[in-house]
Each structure stands twice: as C-alpha cells, then as structure tokens.
Amino acid sequence: MTATDERSHHAFEDEFQATIDADQRIEPRDWMPEAYRKTLIRQIAQHAHSEIIGMQPEGNWISRAPSLRRKAILLAKVQDEAGHGMYLYAAAETLGVDREELTEKLIESKQKYSSIFNYPTLTYADVGVIGWLVDGAAICNQVPLCRCSYGPYARAMVRICKEESFHQRQGYELLLAMVNGTPEQKAMVQESVNRWWWPSLMMFGPADGDSPNTQQSMAWNIKRHTNDELRQRFVDMTVPQAAALGVTLPDPDLRWNSERQAHDFGEPDWSEFKAVITGAGPTNAQRVAHRRRAHENGAWVREAARAYADKQAAKKQEAV
Amino acid sequence: MSPHEVHQGEHDATNAYQSLSETTEHDDPRWAFGTGFEDVEAEISAPVPEGTDPADLAAYCQMLGDDALIYSQRLSEWVANAPELEEEVALANTALDLLGQARVLLSRAGHVEGRGRGEDAFAYLRDQAGFRNIALAEQSDDLDFARCIARLLIFSTWRLALLHRLLGSADPVIAAVAGKGVKELTYHRDYAARWALRLGDGTEESHRRMQAGLEWAWPYVEELFRTSDEERRLVEAGVAVDPAGTREEFDAVLAQVLEQATLARPEVAPVGTIGGRSGRQGIHTERLGHVLAEMQSVAREHPGATW
Ligand SMILES: [Fe+2]
Ligand SMILES: [Fe+2]
Numbered sequence: 001m002t003a004t005d006e007r008s009h010h011a012f013e014d015e016f017q018a019t020i021d022a023d024q025r026i027e028p029r030d031w032m033p034e035a036y037r038k039t040l041i042r043q044i045a046q047h048a049h050s051e052i053i054g055m056q057p058e059g060n061w062i063s064r065a066p067s068l069r070r071k072a073i074l075l076a077k078v079q080d081e082a083g084h085g086m087y088l089y090a091a092a093e094t095l096g097v098d099r100e101e102l103t104e105k106l107i108e109s110k111q112k113y114s115s116i117f118n119y120p121t122l123t124y125a126d127v128g129v130i131g132w133l134v135d136g137a138a139i140c141n142q143v144p145l146c147r148c149s150y151g152p153y154a155r156a157m158v159r160i161c162k163e164e165s166f167h168q169r170q171g172y173e174l175l176l177a178m179v180n181g182t183p184e185q186k187a188m189v190q191e192s193v194n195r196w197w198w199p200s201l202m203m204f205g206p207a208d209g210d211s212p213n214t215q216q217s218m219a220w221n222i223k224r225h226t227n228d229e230l231r232q233r234f235v236d237m238t239v240p241q242a243a244a245l246g247v248t249l250p251d252p253d254l255r256w257n258s259e260r261q262a263h264d265f266g267e268p269d270w271s272e273f274k275a276v277i278t279g280a281g282p283t284n285a286q287r288v289a290h291r292r293r294a295h296e297n298g299a300w301v302r303e304a305a306r307a308y309a310d311k312q313a314a315k316k317q318e319a320v
Numbered sequence: 321m322s323p324h325e326v327h328q329g330e331h332d333a334t335n336a337y338q339s340l341s342e343t344t345e346h347d348d349p350r351w352a353f354g355t356g357f358e359d360v361e362a363e364i365s366a367p368v369p370e371g372t373d374p375a376d377l378a379a380y381c382q383m384l385g386d387d388a389l390i391y392s393q394r395l396s397e398w399v400a401n402a403p404e405l406e407e408e409v410a411l412a413n414t415a416l417d418l419l420g421q422a423r424v425l426l427s428r429a430g431h432v433e434g435r436g437r438g439e440d441a442f443a444y445l446r447d448q449a450g451f452r453n454i455a456l457a458e459q460s461d462d463l464d465f466a467r468c469i470a471r472l473l474i475f476s477t478w479r480l481a482l483l484h485r486l487l488g489s490a491d492p493v494i495a496a497v498a499g500k501g502v503k504e505l506t507y508h509r510d511y512a513a514r515w516a517l518r519l520g521d522g523t524e525e526s527h528r529r530m531q532a533g534l535e536w537a538w539p540y541v542e543e544l545f546r547t548s549d550e551e552r553r554l555v556e557a558g559v560a561v562d563p564a565g566t567r568e569e570f571d572a573v574l575a576q577v578l579e580q581a582t583l584a585r586p587e588v589a590p591v592g593t594i595g596g597r598s599g600r601q602g603i604h605t606e607r608l609g610h611v612l613a614e615m616q617s618v619a620r621e622h623p624g625a626t627w
C-alpha cells in the first residue's frame with residue numbers, strides 16, 4: 001500500500017465513522033470496512049434463511065387448516081414469509097453476494113437461521129402461538145432494525161415489520177377464538193404455549209455476557225439493544241396478553257417487580273439452546289433436508305429458465 | 321402504571337404490538353373474509369334468479385366452487401417446495417385466488433340451498449360423493465414442476481374461458497366471482513404459459529419433462545367439456561355456460577402455446593366414466609379420498625369447535 005493509498009483509506013474510514021456517528025445511513029456504493037460488510041452479510045443472510053425455513057413449520061398445517069378462513073390466512077402468511085426472504089436476499093445482494101450462493105450455504109449448514117424453527121408444529125394451536133409469540137418476538141428484534149445503519153437492510157425491515165405485526169395479530173386472534181371455544185381447544189392452546197414459551201425467549205440469543213458480537217454491532221448501529229434488553233421487553237409485553245387469553249406462561253419465577261418496573265423471569269435452558277443452534281434440535285436435520293430437496297428438485301427448472309433466456313437473447317441479437 | 325406501558329412511545333410498530341391485548345378490532349379488510357372478497361360477500365344472500373331451480377344453482381355453485389377448492393388444496397402442496405422463491409409466491413398466490421373463489425361459491429351454494437350450511441360445512445363435512453369437482457383438480461402432481469405447469473395451463477385456460485362467459489350470468493354471485501376471477505385467471509394462465517415456453521424450449525431435459533407433464537394431465541381434459549344435466553338446465557335460465565362451448569377456445573390457446581413451446585399435443589386416451597358419470601355426479605378417482613382425509617382431519621376431530 002502506498003502512502004497515498006493509506007491516507008485515502010483513513011479518509012474513507014473517517015467518513016464512514018462520521019456517517020455512523022451522525023446516525024445516518026450507509027448505502028451500497030459507500031465505502032465500508034470489510035468487517036462491517038461481513039457482519040451484515042452474515043446477519044441478513046441468516047435473517048433471510050429464517051424467513052424461508054420458517055415457512056416449513058407453518059406450511060405443515062395449510063392442508064389441514066380447520067376452516068377455509070383460517071386456511072386463507074395461513075396461506076397468505078406463509079406466502080408473505082417467502083416475500084420477506086426475497087427482500088432480504090435482495091438486500092444481501094447489495095453487499096456483493098447472491099441468493100444462489102447463500103442458499104448453498106444454508107443447505108450445507110454453513111449459515112444459520114433462527115433457532116425457533118428447529119421445533120416441530122404438533123397441533124393447530126401452534127399456528128396461533130407461532131403468530132403470537134414467534135412473530136411477536138421477531139417484531140421486538142426487528143423494529144429496531146428499521147433504524148439500522150445499512151440503508152437497504154433498514155428499508156427491507158420497514159416493509160417486513162408491517163406484515164409481521166399483522167401476522168402477530170392474526171395468531172393472537174386465532175388463539176382468542178380457540179380459548180373461547182371448547183375446553184379441548186383451550187387445553188390445546190395451553191399445551192402449545194407450554195412448548196413454545198422458552199424457545200421464544202431463546203430467539204433473542206444468548207445472555208449479554210455470552211454474546212461477543214453485540215458490542216461491535218451496537219457500535220456500528222446495526223444493533224440498537226442488547227439481547228437481554230429485547231428479551232425483557234418481550235416478556236413485559238407478553239405477560240398482559242397471556243392474561244387476556246387466560247393462559248399461564250410456564251415459568252414459576254415470572255412476577256412483576258415494581259422496583260425495576262419490569263418482570264422478573266427465569267433463565268431459559270441454555271444447554272438446549274446450544275444444542276439447537278449447533279444442529280441437535282428436534283427438527284434441524286428435517287428442515288435443512290427439506291430445503292435441500294426443494295432446491296435440488298428445482299435445479300432443472302432454474303437451468304431451463306436460464307437456457308430459455310439465453311436463447312431469447314441470442315434471437316434478439318440475430319434480429320438486430 | 322401497568323406493566324405493558326413500560327416501553328410505550330418508543331416505536332410505532334411495537335405500540336401496535338402492545339395494543340394486542342386491548343383491542344380485537346378488525347380494521348383491515350383482510351380480516352373479514354380473508355382474501356378481499358367482501359364486495360361479493362354482500363351479494364351471497366341475493367335472491368335466486370327467476371326461472372332457476374335452487375337445487376340446480378346450489379349444485380352448480382358447488383361444481384365451480386369444488387374445482388377451485390380442491391385444486392387450491394393441491395396447489396398449496398407446493399408451499400416450501402417450489403424451485404425458486406418467485407415461484408413460491410406465485411403458486412401460493414394462485415392457490416389463494418382459487419380458495420377465495422371457492423369460499424364465495426360454496427357460501428352461495430349454502431344460501432341457495434337454504435339448509436343453513438356455510439362454506440365450512442361444504443368443505444369439511446361432505447363425503448367424497450358430495451364433491452362435484454372435475455378429476456383434474458384432485459390429482460397429485462407429486463411435486464413435479466412440469467406436471468404442475470401442465471395442469472395449471474390446462475385448468476386456467478379452461479376456467480378463464482368459462483368465467484369470461486359467466487360475466488353476464490343471471491346469478492349475481494356467479495357474475496361477481498367471474499368479474500374478479502377473470503383478472504385472476506388471466507394472470508394464472510399467463511404465468512403457466514410463460515413457464516410452458518421456458519420448459520418446452522429450455523433444455524433437453526426440461527423439454528422431455530414438460531412433454532411428460534402434458535401426457536400426465538391430458539387424460540383428464542375431456543371431462544372438462546362434458547355437460548352435466550344441471551348445467552344444461554341452467555344454461556337456459558341464463559345462469560350457467562355450457563362447458564362444451566369453450567372447447568374451441570381451449571384448443572386454440574393450447575395449440576398456440578404448445579407450438580411456441582415446441583411441444584406436441586398429447587395423443588392419449590381420456591379416463592373413462594362409470595355409467596356416464598364422473599366428477600360432476602360425485603364419482604371421483606381414488607385420489608380425492610386422500611385429499612379429503614387430510615383436508616378435513618382437524619375439523620372433523622373437533623366437532624363443535626370454533627376457529
Ligand atoms: Fe417474516
Ligand atoms: Fe411472519
């Protein structure tokens with residue numbers, strides 16, 4: 001590196017830092033540190049993969065939805081998730097990677113997706129509970145990302161958050177209908193909440209002390225709150241909603257702390273969390289195998305589309 | 321201060337989240353009927369057109385509704401299985417459009433019949449013989465994208481031709497479904513035709529697969545143009561169209577697409593009837609029982625439940 005290169009490199013870095021410090025947006029054409037780019041690619045890809053893998057657990061119930069209205073709502077929701085995946089892969093592509101390459105990393109388990117989708121959906125109540133708790137936790141995580149320093153990611157999140165809050169309301173509304181239905185339906189909701197509560201709390205990631213990347217992400221305005229702050233916010237929001245539903249959250253340590261003006265709550269089982277994120281959750285292998293099968297079964301279709309486009313382009317060329 | 325006011329005011333979207341337990345107001349149109357059919361919903365209780373036998377009309381609404389419902393059920397099997405995300409969105413959207421049409425038509429059937437059955441009673445509580453759909457709708461494409469496209473091309477070309485002619489139906493609900501459905505089916509047909517071109521004129525492998533997809537679907541084509549007794553009577557009342565009258569348009573569209581896609585029109589025998597009876601008379605292929613077993617399982621497991 002020559003002396004001039006080094007000086008201009010410093011100038012770029014200063015400009016980048018000034019943009020971050022002023023809480024303004026970095027755009028694709030702006031200079032950015034390599035580590036910032038890498039962090040964003042990893043986070044956005046992981047987020048995109050989560051949207052796509054997340055279609056599986058709920059898609060599991062589309063064919064069996066117990067009313068046509070519920071079927072339409074669920075089908076529309078799962079379709080929205082495919083759309084979210086598309087926006088997010090497109091945001092990642094502004095950083096110089098492409099969808100195909102990221103999908104390969106997903107099916108080779110070289111990139112992660114949200115731990116929550118490694119749990120099975122066992123009853124129709126799970127559709128409602130996922131909407132309420134999982135889309136709910138996603139909203140808590142994602143609303144601050146609407147102010148993320150990277151422009152394309154922030155803009156994708158604005159669009160996605162609107163739809164997520166709709167999913168959350170629909171999930172909650174299904175649960176309201178169920179708890180007001182037969183005693184069996186109410187019991188189904190409680191049983192589902194018992195299974196999903198702790199995995200939902202784990203969606204915010206490890207405790208702050210065990211989250212090495214948080215500080216750097218916060219310094220870059222990619223992240224705005226720590227995992228524990230977001231988890232606390234989620235618990236505080238969810239408790240009154242659970243009360244309104246008449247379901248019990250399965251945590252004997254959960255209580256209002258008037259001194260802190262927040263709820264105290266128990267510790268998730270972090271050994272289960274570690275197992276799930278390292279591939280040993282209840283459905284990890286199934287989810288990845290499903291995604292791989294769909295991708296590989298579609299290879300000949302994508303190839304045909306490319307071949308056809310090439311032929312058409314060649315024809316146009318000839319015509320000129 | 322109540323617990324959930326702790327973080328109030330920081331972000332708008334989280335406020336929407338917080339308001340969950342305080343309100344259940346359904347201000348978004350998607351809440352009401354699920355798929356934007358509210359305008360039609362108002363007409364479901366319109367009187368039966370003069371000179372029309374309500375039993376015939378109820379049966380006809382079930383035919384059109386069941387075609388859409390059962391095919392939508394099959395199409396939604398593609399969710400999380402499509403070759404590309406754009407196809408995920410397009411196929412789910414097609415399934416949703418058809419589901420929306422089915423819901424209105426089955427609601428109309430229930431109203432006309434006058435025995436208090438709603439859309440869900442038709443979808444979840446009828447047995448196989450009560451369904452009036454054509455066989456093409458109930459087949460499994462085994463997640464073969466070429467079969468998927470072949471069926472979609474055939475189904476949407478046929479249904480679009482029907483709906484075009486139903487725009488002037490004397491039944492206001494059928495006319496309204498046709499009005500919205502023509503736009504939807506135009507898109508479905510266009511989507512299928514574009515993929516038929518890509519697959520037919522793509523690679524050697526895709527050409528072979530697309531041709532095989534057509535051969536798979538073709539035995540079910542003839543049934544689409546067979547006229548039931550109910551349809552024959554309703555044509556006279558200005559309510560229905562004779563499906564036999566759409567054959568020419570269907571053949572012309574298919575010929576054009578297949579030629580451009582370098583595909584051949586299959587020469588295969590149509591599946592036979594039993595004493596002249598098939599889907600419109602409640603006589604189905606072995607596949608429908610499996611579709612219903614799955615579709616109806618949760619609803620039937622919980623009698624008296626509300627969803
Ligand atoms: Fe999403
Ligand atoms: Fe969602």
